[in-house]
Amino acid sequence: MPAKTRTRKSDLKSLTIRVCVGTGGLAAGSQDVIDEFTKQLKAKKIRATITKKCVNKTGCRGFCAKDVLVDVIRNRKTETYQLISPEMVSTIVENHIVNGEPVEKWLVGPEYHEFHNRQTKILLDQCGQIDPEDIDAYTAIDGYKGAKKALSMDPLEVIEEVRNSGLRGRGGAGFSCGMKWDFCRRTPATPRYIICNADEGDPGAFMDRSIIEGNPHSVIEGMIIGGYAIGAELGYVYIRAEYPLAVERLRIALDQAREKNYLGKNIFRTNYNFDIKIKLGAGAFVCGESTALMRSIEGKRGMPRPTPPRSVTKGLYDKPTALNNVETLANVPFILLKGADWFTSFGTRKNTGTKVFALTGKCKNTGLIEVPLGMSLKEIIYDIGGGVEKKRELKAVQTGGPSGGCIPAEHINMPVDFDSLTKIGSMMGSGGMVVMDDTTCMVDMAKFFLTFTEDESCGKCVPCRVGTKRMLEMLTRITEGRGRSGDIERLLELSDTIRLGSLCGLGRSAPYPVMSTIRFFRHEYEAHIHDGICPAGACKALRQYLVNEETCKMCGKCFRVCPSDAIVWEKKQFAKINKTKCIKCGSCYDACPFNAIL
Amino acid sequence: MEKNCQKILHRYNAEGGSVVSLLQDIQEAFGYIREDVVDWFSDELNVPASNFFGVATFYAQFYLKPRGKNIITACCGTACHVKGSAPIIEKLRMDLKIPEGEVTSKNGKYTLESVACVGACSIAPVFIANKKVFGKLTAEMADAMIKGLEKK
Incomplete structure (x- = not known):
């Protein structure tokens, strides 16, 4: 950066401002913040004298709860601000950038450092630091060196290295990535394909989106290495159309890579040809399943077929195909560059490396986190997540999305890795982690996931198509207070039928949310069915709102938030709830500062 | 309509598209999957219209009715x-x-x-x-x- 500056009365020598433009940041208004910085700096003639690109866009840095996050790197000293809005920009420019005095009150607090210090960032380290729309930013941090190295090796050596690293698929089942490539390579038919699965359909997971938005080149590099290893000349990225920003960034990255001859003919000056195409998903959860995904790329209805033959031998257009998840592929360049031994130094023996989790729900610090596999659930939720918000009690943690299960609070000391999660009746899935407190009803949770799977069932297998519908009907009945005795047994029986009688992962795992909530929270089901009570107070039909006149301070807060004018209140009078107008939304309950609404 | 359809067809042939990508283009151009448009492509490509609708109804992204403003x-x-x-x-x-x-x-x-x-x-x-x-x-x-x- 040019050291000379014309800003008088200031010791400003270099300046970089980094603003998060992930989906979370954009929703919090980061584009306005960027525009404001650009405008202000231009007005003060700072922008022109420092560098053309001193306001940088970066990907998600994980701590989305405090967006918009802004890094101001002034004379090589970094300060991070949180919860920045455009109105605050002028103060920051005046005090910090011109006069060198950071605005203390807006700086991030200790929880920001706590949140980051307890993590081990490999994949996410670069997201949030580099400009995702600039290939040079990626090559500056050793980007594409892993691919260069791989292409100088024999493909079998590449596979061996990945196999030795113990890298397991980050998409759900946790199959060894090296073994998958090996199977694919051994199948004589050609051409072979490599597909990156970015159809992140799990509700509550967004790590794939963040990686592609924050560092798309790492995924491309992973695909080049994988493609070379299995002997494919064409790769596909199957990505959700619901992620417009990620698609856009990926398109830019692909174009840049082609320009540099990292993709195309004779890439990296070798005789290897490789290119990548983007295929947009059309919104079907089942297309995360490998055989369904390939049907969808072929332009057909995305329905799974029986396996074997597995897709590594007969996949896309009936040719051998390796399908890897975004996060798996993003790990590959590191393994090639730094070696399998380096990778196995993270995590445990059978669960090597790190995993990105989307920590969400009723947790103080929500966002994207990366930790070594095998870290305990307690450390993740309390040390990184800062515990449950509003000091409520932790009830359960849901992992694995609609295919996973709930882990009750008493098992909080368990390590989080592929095998332990499966043992407790949940699964890794793509890594969503939703924290639930005592106001979350577990029956309602099971119903929520069944609504999802019932809707997404492709309809091929009868147990899944009809079974999930019947199950949902039963659960709906229970949450509406019309449960019958014997419902729990019927649910369990149906769970077994669906689990054993369906073809694909979606069907086989569809009953897991029900099974695990019955296993650990059977008493909640019983309370709904036999007593007509929802212990968490979450099921609307079983809830009655009342004002406790002993604790009501007549403040009128409930009156103001009520969206359906159901609360009658005047100054110096107790509030009253009109039951016929009440839509039981719970706004008054949340708004009351004195817990006077029951 | 004809002009738009020709454009989509041209892209389809140039890029080696599929039924899914064709439907995505139709929706992009017309706002939803119009029956007469599908019929036009059905004739043009010699693919039964049921094929298109089979795919369209499978995916959540396709709309068979016009959508709000x-x-x-x-x-x-x-x-x-x-x-x-x-x-x-x-x-x-x-x-x-x-x-x-x-x-x-x-x-x-x-x-x-x-x-x-x-x-x-x-x-x-x-x-x-x-x-x-x-x-x-x-x-x-x-x-x-x-x-x-x-x-x-």
Whole structure:
């Protein structure tokens, strides 16, 4: 950066401002913040004298709860601000950038450092630091060196290295990535394909989106290495159309890579040809399943077929195909560059490396986190997540999305890795982690996931198509207070039928949310069915709102938030709830500062 | 219509498209999957129309009916659900007068649809109104959001 500056009365020598433009940041208004910085700096003639690109866009840095996050790197000293809005920009420019005095009150607090210090960032380290729309930013941090190295090796050596690293698929089942490539390579038919699965359909997971938005080149590099290893000349990225920003960034990255001859003919000056195409998903959860995904790329209805033959031998257009998840592929360049031994130094023996989790729900610090596999659930939720918000009690943690299960609070000391999660009746899935407190009803949770799977069932297998519908009907009945005795047994029986009688992962795992909530929270089901009570107070039909006149301070807060004018209140009078107008939304309950609404 | 269709057909032939990508292009150009457009392609490509509709009805992204002028997408992901998106969806349905079992209001002004997860769980509950993302939405903010749309 040019050291000379014309800003008088200031010791400003270099300046970089980094603003998060992930989906979370954009929703919090980061584009306005960027525009404001650009405008202000231009007005003060700072922008022109420092560098053309001193306001940088970066990907998600994980701590989305405090967006918009802004890094101001002034004379090589970094300060991070949180919860920045455009109105605050002028103060920051005046005090910090011109006069060198950071605005203390807006700086991030200790929880920001706590949140980051307890993590081990490999994949996410670069997201949030580099400009995702600039290939040079990626090559500056050793980007594409892993691919260069791989292409100088024999493909079998590449596979061996990945196999030795113990890298397991980050998409759900946790199959060894090296073994998958090996199977694919051994199948004589050609051409072979490599597909990156970015159809992140799990509700509550967004790590794939963040990686592609924050560092798309790492995924491309992973695909080049994988493609070379299995002997494919064409790769596909199957990505959700619901992620417009990620698609856009990926398109830019692909174009840049082609320009540099990292993709195309004779890439990296070798005789290897490789290119990548983007295929947009059309919104079907089942297309995360490998055989369904390939049907969808072929332009057909995305329905799974029986396996074997597995897709590594007969996949896309009936040719051998390796399908890897975004996060798996993003790990590959590191393994090639730094070696399998380096990778196995993270995590445990059978669960090597790190995993990105989307920590969400009723947790103080929500966002994207990366930790070594095998870290305990307690450390993740309390040390990184800062515990449950509003000091409520932790009830359960849901992992694995609609295919996973709930882990009750008493098992909080368990390590989080592929095998332990499966043992407790949940699964890794793509890594969503939703924290639930005592106001979350577990029956309602099971119903929520069944609504999802019932809707997404492709309809091929009868147990899944009809079974999930019947199950949902039963659960709906229970949450509406019309449960019958014997419902729990019927649910369990149906769970077994669906689990054993369906073809694909979606069907086989569809009953897991029900099974695990019955296993650990059977008493909640019983309370709904036999007593007509929802212990968490979450099921609307079983809830009655009342004002406790002993604790009501007549403040009128409930009156103001009520969206359906159901609360009658005047100054110096107790509030009253009109039951016929009440839509039981719970706004008054949340708004009351004195817990006077029951 | 003919001109638009020719354009799409040209792209289809040039890029080696599939039924899915063709339908995506049709929807992009016409707003929804129009029956007469599908028939045109069916004749042109010698592919039965049932093939197109089979695919179109399989995927959530394709619409067989015209959509409203303003499109509000409600995220129905786990985090949004836990953080209370359901009452807001219900409220919007009531306020926008969307009939039960439909997604578009009778005057064609609003479409309220739900999507599995937009992947912005940290700022749950999330709603998207005409591509602008609203995070941590409350009932009051929803009112303001609708007012903003009404002005347009």
